[in-house]
Amino acid sequence: MSARQLDAGAGSGAVSGAAVGLAGVSKRFGSGKAGGLLALDTVDFALRPGEFVSIVGPSGCGKSTLLRIMAGLVAPSTGRCTRPEGVATAFVFQEAALLPWRTVERNAQLLMELEGHAPASCKARAAEALKLVGLAGFEKSYPHQLSGGMRMRLSLARALALRPGLLLLDEPLAAVDELTRDVLQEELSSLWRQAGFTGVLVTHNVHEAVYLSNRVVVMSPRPGRILDVIDVPFDFPRAPELRASAGFAALTGRVTAVLRAQHTTPQAARHAQAVA
Numbered sequence: 001m002s003a004r005q006l007d008a009g010a011g012s013g014a015v016s017g018a019a020v021g022l023a024g025v026s027k028r029f030g031s032g033k034a035g036g037l038l039a040l041d042t043v044d045f046a047l048r049p050g051e052f053v054s055i056v057g058p059s060g061c062g063k064s065t066l067l068r069i070m071a072g073l074v075a076p077s078t079g080r081c082t083r084p085e086g087v088a089t090a091f092v093f094q095e096a097a098l099l100p101w102r103t104v105e106r107n108a109q110l111l112m113e114l115e116g117h118a119p120a121s122c123k124a125r126a127a128e129a130l131k132l133v134g135l136a137g138f139e140k141s142y143p144h145q146l147s148g149g150m151r152m153r154l155s156l157a158r159a160l161a162l163r164p165g166l167l168l169l170d171e172p173l174a175a176v177d178e179l180t181r182d183v184l185q186e187e188l189s190s191l192w193r194q195a196g197f198t199g200v201l202v203t204h205n206v207h208e209a210v211y212l213s214n215r216v217v218v219m220s221p222r223p224g225r226i227l228d229v230i231d232v233p234f235d236f237p238r239a240p241e242l243r244a245s246a247g248f249a250a251l252t253g254r255v256t257a258v259l260r261a262q263h264t265t266p267q268a269a270r271h272a273q274a275v276a
Ligand SMILES: Nc1ncnc2c1ncn2[C@@H]1O[C@H](COP(=O)(O)OP(=O)(O)OP(=O)(O)O)[C@@H](O)[C@H]1O
Pocket: 029, 030, 037, 039, 057, 058, 059, 060, 061, 062, 063, 064, 065, 066, 222
């Protein structure tokens, strides 16, 4: 298989057969006397085709940077990121970043237009994507007439119109209320199964990560390293009630424990000793 590569140095091999392969990926921003800022440190990971993976970790640990490296928007300082040739990649940012003067349908067409698709194809695929995310009937509305959840759905539709093989999502549900978030998680999961893309989600919400994913990657504080990759064994489709089950609680507890182990304050350490 031929692979598109962002190669930053010798010594690291490509990860063959992966939807995205990261081999010894580090990222340093800036240089100078202080040596710049090491954001990511020797990340190795192989994303399997068709799977959904979430990345959790403390603020500033390099999650967005890692996602940008996977997207090919940022080059690693050392190591290598490989992706199979010809796989369309779409990125959904935390802020929906819609154009206020464009209608819903024209916003949904935007990324396709930028990629130079024919107008008829932009229209047809945007209409299909709007239907998928439940925004059919709102084509002529403007972003200011939509709720926060609808704006996020539109942002997703804009990405899905590209028919991505790889969809990278950077905290897309962070700005919506908890109930809407649960519903959007269920919709995202069903979109993933229908559309068949490989998904990577960055989130601070451990429940969201476990609910949506085949695997959860847990990262350390900066410089970001992978502390653990936890398999989520529940079958798809996942019922909303799964979130209330003991198995789900056990798994979210496991992810949280790995995260918390990195954040031990003196007080927490005394408490842990006291309860041990
Ligand atoms: N373009 C850049 N130039 C310089 N430093 C950067 C740049 N992008 C990110 N950084 C730094 O790299 C580190 C990781 O940033 P990143 O945005 O990847 O973290 P994050 O895990 O996504 O954080 P959050 O959860 O708050 O979104 C931070 O210290 C940040 O200041």
